[in-house]
Amino acid sequence: xxxxxxxxxxxxxxxxxxxxxxxETPTTDxxxxxxxxxxxxxxxAKPPVKWGDTQNIRWKAxxxxxxxxxxxxxxxxxxxxxxxxxxxxxxPAAKPETAPPPPPDGGGEGRGKGKGGKRGGPPGGPGxxxxxxKPSSTYEFVxxxxxxxxxxxxxxxxxxxxxxxxxxxxxxxxxxxxxLTDGERLYVTFGSRGYYCYDLSGKLIWEKDLGxxxxxxxxxxxxxxxxAGDYLxxxxxxxxxxxxxxxxxxxxxxxxxxxxxxxxxxxxPLVVEAAGRRQAIVAAAGRTRSYDPANGEIIWEAGGLTExxxxxxxxxxxxxxxxxxxxxxxxQAIRLDAKGxxxxxxxxxxxxxxxxxxxxxxxxxxxxxxxxxxxxxxxSCLDARTxxxxxxxxxxxxxxxxxxxxxxxxxxxxxxxxxxxxxxxRDANKFEVVSxxxxxxxxxxxxxxxGKDLFLRxxxxxYCISEG
Numbered sequence: 001x002x003x004x005x006x007x008x009x010x011x012x013x014x015x016x017x018x019x020x021x022x023x024e025t026p027t028t029d030x031x032x033x034x035x036x037x038x039x040x041x042x043x044x045a046k047p048p049v050k051w052g053d054t055q056n057i058r059w060k061a062x063x064x065x066x067x068x069x070x071x072x073x074x075x076x077x078x079x080x081x082x083x084x085x086x087x088x089x090x091x092p093a094a095k096p097e098t099a100p101p102p103p104p105d106g107g108g109e110g111r112g113k114g115k116g117g118k119r120g121g122p123p124g125g126p127g128x129x130x131x132x133x134k135p136s137s138t139y140e141f142v143x144x145x146x147x148x149x150x151x152x153x154x155x156x157x158x159x160x161x162x163x164x165x166x167x168x169x170x171x172x173x174x175x176x177x178x179x180l181t182d183g184e185r186l187y188v189t190f191g192s193r194g195y196y197c198y199d200l201s202g203k204l205i206w207e208k209d210l211g212x213x214x215x216x217x218x219x220x221x222x223x224x225x226x227x228a229g230d231y232l233x234x235x236x237x238x239x240x241x242x243x244x245x246x247x248x249x250x251x252x253x254x255x256x257x258x259x260x261x262x263x264x265x266x267x268x269p270l271v272v273e274a275a276g277r278r279q280a281i282v283a284a285a286g287r288t289r290s291y292d293p294a295n296g297e298i299i300w301e302a303g304g305l306t307e308x309x310x311x312x313x314x315x316x317x318x319x320x321x322x323x324x325x326x327x328x329x330x331x332q333a334i335r336l337d338a339k340g341x342x343x344x345x346x347x348x349x350x351x352x353x354x355x356x357x358x359x360x361x362x363x364x365x366x367x368x369x370x371x372x373x374x375x376x377x378x379x380s381c382l383d384a385r386t387x388x389x390x391x392x393x394x395x396x397x398x399x400x401x402x403x404x405x406x407x408x409x410x411x412x413x414x415x416x417x418x419x420x421x422x423x424x425x426r427d428a429n430k431f432e433v434v435s436x437x438x439x440x441x442x443x444x445x446x447x448x449x450x451g452k453d454l455f456l457r458x459x460x461x462x463y464c465i466s467e468g
Contacts, residue, residue, distance in 0.1 A: 061151035067175030131218030132167030168220030350387035
């Protein structure tokens, strides 16, 4: 079903999108988990369309432990996060139980006191349906810097050693949030295990502990921070006491904090500039909210998504596209010049209630909006301006489930399956398979594309795929 106001094709709104402007020039660095465009489309790149364990592998580097964090690339370095299990049984003392200060807006504590644990959580405590039991092993939470040309390890830092306070979903990891950089500093998230800032040679500048999250059914954590000018924006949506906080990127000092009436969600903020104003857009089950990054004030908000929101929004054509695919489907195109509560208003240009993704984020390439159905091997493509279906639920033969977010580059769309099968399709209004490729690894992190290189982070190795 497609629904949109009858006047949705009136004269367009004049918007200035900083991320769209960046997308027009070739991408040479990958500073955050979805790159620089804010769309999932990569300008000026032509990576291989065919590869395998013995074909077009420029290098592969073993990565210790396990992490689903997407690597980032800056200049001659690749940065990746992982969690390494080091022992079983008795563990060192955990970090002190210190509650964060009340937020400046007068809301409650940053962590609630729900029935599931002494600092909040779902009824019945951690380890419920779908989640994992609290581990007894000590983990090292590790930051790796690799040489971009060879995959050789340049430096490594252990940010923290501790036993995680709760379990995780079997398909999650303890290092699922991705790092980011402003070209001077590396910002690292291990969620409840802390946030860290390093210089690019690996020297620790500051660290920040925002307390322990209690996620739904102990599914674990996975949202990444976002940069907005001098502020690092962090969303902490959990079962009780959710909030968004801005830290000074140079010092880690808390600048502002706002309570959020949300339960657990895992979507990363999208920072855009529209009509000269910066916005940080966070999708969630209760409301999608646009914040002013300078002070945390809400610019606009809209209801309409389902539970367990994970996909990061994408932006283009004067709109932001938000979606969710758990216990129902919802895709919304919302005008970036919206103000106030725009639920069920003309500011929602169109909405579609089918075939939305659960974990993978969408791709906007020109007028085409691509998305996976739930986590299944079905692809849909909509007209981004109107929501009209170009094709829907096209079977990706040979692929068994996807968590990685697709990317578009060089006239193709890259889709990486969880069991090592990756498909390349034509970036076009009609579905056309260009190639199907296989690696003997498992993949949950999203791909990175720069120039002629495709970086894939598997459970065991990080691969650089390139021709010649």
